Amino acid sequence: MIHHGNPSARLREVFSRIQAERMADVPLLNPALTVETVGFRLWQDSWLGVLITPWSMNLLALAGVTPFAPLGAHAVDSLTLPDGAVDFHGAFEPALGHYRQASLFSPMWQFAHQDAARATAEEVMNLLFPAAPAPDLSRRRLFGLRA
Structure with a gap:
């Protein structure tokens, strides 16, 4: 599935529903936390950002241009970000x-x-x-003079 716009609202909706329906009785939930998305931005052809839930915090990548293919159980997809490569595992939610x-x-x-x-x-x-x-726009820098 391709996400043409920022997927933050959709992620909050989907994971809030997961919390209410699938995770409600799981004892590892931190009751002080709620579902929240942080910093989602389009990077190359993927939406990247952090998803906070009461049970985990994950860096997510969602398809922005080309749909992601399924990954096998132990397969890793490495994405190169400005500060280096990050290994991601595949996940799937129907929504x-x-x-x-x-x-x-x-x-x-x-x-x-x-x-x-x-x-x-x-x-x-x-x-x-x-x-x-x-950028250093000082007069000395602009005219090539040493400080």
């Missing part, structure tokens, strides 16, 4: 199609509250997609 995930945390007991989980997810995205340094 999302085939996607890729890389586990960051599971279970989620080390997070006392949602703000802590969100800050960690934001830092993951900042590390994977570092901001470009601002």
